[in-house]
Amino acid sequence: METGATSARLRLMAGCGYVGTRLAQRWEGPQLALVRTAASAETLRRAGIPAQAVDLGGGALTVPEDLDAVVYLAPPGGAGELDERLRAFLAALEKARPRVFLYASTTGVYGDAGGAEVDEATPPVPGNDRARQRLDAERQAQAWCAVRGTRCVVFRVAAIYGPHRLPLERLRRGEPVLRPEDTGPGHRIHVDDLVAACEAALAGTAEGIFNLTDGCPWSLAEFTERVAVLAGLPAPRRIGWAEAERVLSPGLLAFLRDRRRVLPRRLAALGITPRPPDTGIRDSLVEMGFPG
Numbered sequence: 699m700e701t702g703a704t705s706a707r708l709r710l711m712a713g714c715g716y717v718g719t720r721l722a723q724r725w726e727g728p729q730l731a732l733v734r735t736a737a738s739a740e741t742l743r744r745a746g747i748p749a750q751a752v753d754l755g756g757g758a759l760t761v762p763e764d765l766d767a768v769v770y771l772a773p774p775g776g777a778g779e780l781d782e783r784l785r786a787f788l789a790a791l792e793k794a795r796p797r798v799f800l801y802a803s804t805t806g807v808y809g810d811a812g813g814a815e816v817d818e819a820t821p822p823v824p825g826n827d828r829a830r831q832r833l834d835a836e837r838q839a840q841a842w843c844a845v846r847g848t849r850c851v852v853f854r855v856a857a858i859y860g861p862h863r864l865p866l867e868r869l870r871r872g873e874p875v876l877r878p879e880d881t882g883p884g885h886r887i888h889v890d891d892l893v894a895a896c897e898a899a900l901a902g903t904a905e906g907i908f909n910l911t912d913g914c915p916w917s918l919a920e921f922t923e924r925v926a927v928l929a930g931l932p933a934p935r936r937i938g939w940a941e942a943e944r945v946l947s948p949g950l951l952a953f954l955r956d957r958r959r960v961l962p963r964r965l966a967a968l969g970i971t972p973r974p975p976d977t978g979i980r981d982s983l984v985e986m987g988f989p990g
């Protein structure tokens with residue numbers, strides 16, 4: 699697919715959903731967002747963000763070569779332990795020499811640390827194929843950058859929350875939460891702090907791996923309960939593992955099984971101080987029209 703955009707100093711966003719849209723809205727220079735569906739491309743264009751619908755992993759991608767920055771915000775594609783979607787995308791960018799490449803990974807690469815602290819220096823031990831795909835993607839991005847002299851930034855991102863990404867529907871449905879004593883510390887980041895970190899990393903000289911979390915250890919139950927209080931919804935019922943295994947989704951159970959305390963030791967170097975969850979939940983609710 700020929701994207702048609704040829705501007706110098708172009709910022710290419712590969713994947714432009716929840717995070718990418720907020721990042722793109724703050725950028726005034728030339729940019730192009732690549733998304734999977736025509737509907738998403740149309741929504742972005744209506745918001746003033748140049749966008750094309752294309753399959754990043756489809757092998758038929760033609761992108762402008764004169765790129766200033768590449769921001770990769772799409773999840774891995776397919777099964778197995780390797781991210782073939784990113785491999786195809788990087789192959790299509792063979793001739794490009796961007797100044798910086800930012801890859802959004804996840805804290806899932808650390809696997810289950812039995813509740814222990816992990817930081818950017820901790821060797822990742824991914825415990826499932828999804829996390830192994832993320833680690834593979836990080837390494838692909840780093841190798842691609844190394845041969846080009848491109849600055850490579852990898853963000854290991856915790857659970858992203860913000861406006862329209864709060865567990866309000868789960869609360870309204872009366873879905874229970876796993877009691878804190880049965881799970882590990884939680885880790886999350888407000889979307890606008892993640893966006894600010896992306897901007898800082900793209901503009902500055904940062905390089906390497908950064909954990910993107912607000913550092914607050916609230917469990918998922920404690921976070922959800924705080925959302926309930928601030929949104930004026932009934933508190934969720936707390937349950938133990940035996941019941942959780944019957945009523946919670948497999949994806950959520952896998953997330954709850956990985957116990958680790960993720961420390962964002964390098965984040966201050968980006969000049970970012972993430973807001974605590976109480977502030978982040980309030981900010982999100984206000985943006986959604988809840989009374990402040």
Ligand SMILES: NC(=O)c1ccc[n+]([C@@H]2O[C@H](COP(=O)([O-])OP(=O)(O)OC[C@H]3O[C@@H](n4cnc5c(N)ncnc54)[C@H](OP(=O)(O)O)[C@@H]3O)[C@@H](O)[C@H]2O)c1
Pocket residue numbers: 712713714715716717718732733734735736738739752753754755770771772773774775783802803804805855856857858859
């Ligand atoms: N949600 C979390 O809590 C969390 C935590 C850690 C890391 N992350 C990761 O951080 C990144 C950004 O998150 P997000 O919440 O902004 O994700 P998102 O809202 O799901 O957006 C993903 C974007 O990737 C595009 N995409 C997916 N497959 C594609 C393909 N084959 N070809 C082209 N585009 C494709 C989607 O296009 P369409 O809209 O057309 O489908 C969408 O624009 C993602 O990699 C996500 O997995 C998320």
